Amino acid sequence: MTDLIQCQDELARFCQSALRAPWLGLDTEFERVRTYYPRLCLLQLSTLERTVCVDPLQGLDLDPLAQLITNSPITILHAARQDLEVLQYALQVSPQRVFDTQIAAALLGHGEQVGYASLAKALCGVDLAKQQTRSDWTRRPLSDAQISYALDDARYLGSFYEHFFKELDSRQRLGWVIEDCAALVQRDLLREAADSAVMRTHTRSRRLTHEQQSVVLALARWRERTAQESNLPRGWVLTDSAVLDIAREMPGNANALGSIEGVSSKLRARWGEVLMGVIDDGRRNKNKIKPLLVEVRPARETKQLADRLWAQLKSRCADEGIATSAVARREQMIALASGQDSVALLSGWRGRFIGCEFKHFCDDVLSHRSC
Numbered sequence: 001m002t003d004l005i006q007c008q009d010e011l012a013r014f015c016q017s018a019l020r021a022p023w024l025g026l027d028t029e030f031e032r033v034r035t036y037y038p039r040l041c042l043l044q045l046s047t048l049e050r051t052v053c054v055d056p057l058q059g060l061d062l063d064p065l066a067q068l069i070t071n072s073p074i075t076i077l078h079a080a081r082q083d084l085e086v087l088q089y090a091l092q093v094s095p096q097r098v099f100d101t102q103i104a105a106a107l108l109g110h111g112e113q114v115g116y117a118s119l120a121k122a123l124c125g126v127d128l129a130k131q132q133t134r135s136d137w138t139r140r141p142l143s144d145a146q147i148s149y150a151l152d153d154a155r156y157l158g159s160f161y162e163h164f165f166k167e168l169d170s171r172q173r174l175g176w177v178i179e180d181c182a183a184l185v186q187r188d189l190l191r192e193a194a195d196s197a198v199m200r201t202h203t204r205s206r207r208l209t210h211e212q213q214s215v216v217l218a219l220a221r222w223r224e225r226t227a228q229e230s231n232l233p234r235g236w237v238l239t240d241s242a243v244l245d246i247a248r249e250m251p252g253n254a255n256a257l258g259s260i261e262g263v264s265s266k267l268r269a270r271w272g273e274v275l276m277g278v279i280d281d282g283r284r285n286k287n288k289i290k291p292l293l294v295e296v297r298p299a300r301e302t303k304q305l306a307d308r309l310w311a312q313l314k315s316r317c318a319d320e321g322i323a324t325s326a327v328a329r330r331e332q333m334i335a336l337a338s339g340q341d342s343v344a345l346l347s348g349w350r351g352r353f354i355g356c357e358f359k360h361f362c363d364d365v366l367s368h369r370s371c
Contacts, residue, residue: 004147005054008061014045014052015064021047023099024072025157028083029137029150030090036227036234037190038082040090041137044154051155053147056090057140066091076157078102078116080181085189098181101157104164107173109321120156123163128152176349194224201240203292208247210291211283215247218282219275226271238267250279298334305337305365306330309358316354327353336362 005011018024025046030038043054043065056062069075069087075095077083079102087093105114110122117128128149135146142150168174198220205216220243227234242262249260254272257263298306310333317324328345335343336358345355 003052003151004142005052006058011054011060012064014050015068018045018047018068019071023074023076023158023161024068025076025154026069026083027077027153028086030086031138034233036231037089038086039138040086042150044150046154046157048158051151053150062091066093069093069095073097074099074161076101076161078157078160079113080184081189084184085193088190094185098185099161099177100181100184101160101164103180103326104168104177106323106326107176108164108167112323112325116153119160124156124159126156179348194228197234198224201243204240204244205247206292206294211286212247212250213292214286214289215250215279215282216243217289218278218285219243219246222278246275246279298338301369302334302337305362306333309333309336313354339366
């Protein structure tokens, strides 16, 4: 048996065997420098008995692998978000149940966003090689060093899982990880990433006029659709700076686009007339969007209350051996101190841990202020 699976029969045999395993460790290597969507270059899979790499660039039918991932009782990943995004695009699958070892580590005192190599050292006493961190995973053949590095990225996931499962269970935090991982699996990560990119660009137009903001939003949405259809990085279609400059200048025709930095002659020739239509749509539809307001700093009393909450959260997390960021971000303290109810800290295990306590405290403070 080889550690690198490149033929269909061996892939089918491994997947059939792995279906009987109590858990599946999974990691991916992908490339996204020249594309909008991630290009899956390698999958690393581990069970109790074996760790392998599967080469998807060999023209394999990956349906057995998709079935394995879909039906595995537990799929173990580390920092799962990007891997799940890759699986959603490349295989159109999401695991039924995920255990993210980075989420578990943050809830057991290993710090914020602890790396895989750090856990391998702390839990397994293994120093992992780092030479292939920036390796080009699109090139073939893969070197022995690349394969060894990739195998190690899945080899210890089962050990992490078994260690964390026992500790989480004994500290009554296993349900916390299950809750967070279940929520992660349910998310449409590809759509979220696209929506987030559009809104980041739109937010940068906060100091522009309402009409200009509407044009920025229209351009950002067009750019995202075009990047998806062309499978190009969004910045290769149109940079953020170019989007904002177009909205500021509001060119009257396609030729006028040429005076805007970041709009090349090639881009103007390919999309100039289309861009003019997008600009017109943005101007016409300005009344369909709310204007972005310049951010106002919270009132002094609100900030003082938020600072007090943040200090209490950090202290509680330190006492309990939990990374503060695994519970909440600082901006949630501002939201609570402002009297907002739609705060993630108030739901699920976070609400039981400290969120509801904070909510009651804020309600008391705010009610006394209004008297």
